[in-house]
Amino acid sequence: MPKSLWSGYISFGMVNIPVALVTAVTDKSVRFHMLHREDGARLQQKMVCPVDGKEVPRKEAARGFEIVPDQYVMVENEELEAIEPKKTRMIEISDFVDISQIDPIYYDRPYYLIAEEGGGQAYSLLIQAMVEMKKTAIGKFVFHNREYVAAIRPMDHVLCLEVMRFADEVVSTRDLETVEHETKKGDERQLNMAKQLIEALAADFHPQDYKDEYREKVMDLIDKKAKGERVVTAPPAAEEGKVINLMAALEKSLKQVRSKEEPAGPAARKKPTEKKGTAKKTGAGSSRRKVS
Numbered sequence: 001m002p003k004s005l006w007s008g009y010i011s012f013g014m015v016n017i018p019v020a021l022v023t024a025v026t027d028k029s030v031r032f033h034m035l036h037r038e039d040g041a042r043l044q045q046k047m048v049c050p051v052d053g054k055e056v057p058r059k060e061a062a063r064g065f066e067i068v069p070d071q072y073v074m075v076e077n078e079e080l081e082a083i084e085p086k087k088t089r090m091i092e093i094s095d096f097v098d099i100s101q102i103d104p105i106y107y108d109r110p111y112y113l114i115a116e117e118g119g120g121q122a123y124s125l126l127i128q129a130m131v132e133m134k135k136t137a138i139g140k141f142v143f144h145n146r147e148y149v150a151a152i153r154p155m156d157h158v159l160c161l162e163v164m165r166f167a168d169e170v171v172s173t174r175d176l177e178t179v180e181h182e183t184k185k186g187d188e189r190q191l192n193m194a195k196q197l198i199e200a201l202a203a204d205f206h207p208q209d210y211k212d213e214y215r216e217k218v219m220d221l222i223d224k225k226a227k228g229e230r231v232v233t234a235p236p237a238a239e240e241g242k243v244i245n246l247m248a249a250l251e252k253s254l255k256q257v258r259s260k261e262e263p264a265g266p267a268a269r270k271k272p273t274e275k276k277g278t279a280k281k282t283g284a285g286s287s288r289r290k291v292s
Helices: 077-082 120-133 188-200 213-226 246-258
Strands: 004-012 015-023 063-068 071-075 090-098 107-115 135-143 146-155 158-164
Touching: 004 135, 015 120, 090 146, 107 120, 120 135, 120 146, 120 158, 188 246
Parallel strands: 004 090
Antiparallel strands: 004 015, 015 107, 063 071, 090 135, 107 158, 135 146, 146 158
């Protein structure tokens, strides 16, 4: 059971449900320390003033926001503390929206909300109602002196809280400079070929089939070096050329799939299975920065 990071209440209308916030994902990135190559000692980072070259103790350091190049507004800790959001133990639900209305790009980092003592019945009832109505709750809560917007959705009989990005943090697709991709007359054959290729590669999603191969190789390298084994560097892979002829590339890909000559990917691909009855939809998830 993960350690509780926060405890409080889901609040909507006159209903308050006691819950605890626990982590839903773990970062397994390989992290290195900087060492002195000569003696293997771990290096220390120090703050040094570029004007006089002297080390600056932490008590003499201050926060500054750059307003123009090399010009800063200095902000004191007390000034920031004065405008911190009021500490509360409530997740205030303001809206229930259709799951389909939220683009996954707005999801930032997921957590689980688990029921605490006395809240089990109301918690289960809320999940059942949200599943049947295909709704996601939107609300705000304060965590580590910061206010966040969150989406709360049912997931495998528990509630998943997704910390969300604010609208001004998401880059609009209208701001992108993209290559023209309007459908041109005469592309019907290419479109059909693309659909056939997609259909040939259609499969059920099994997240356990996809591994972080780079991380596994890094950990294997570390393990071998720790055991004193000799590590042989593999030659660099040849660069893949650009697709010049789209139609030829589609035909080649489709032929490769049909003849089962495609290199083995994440598990053997299977057609999506049609399940009897109607499956419960619990919404879409996503992922990313750590709430601090």
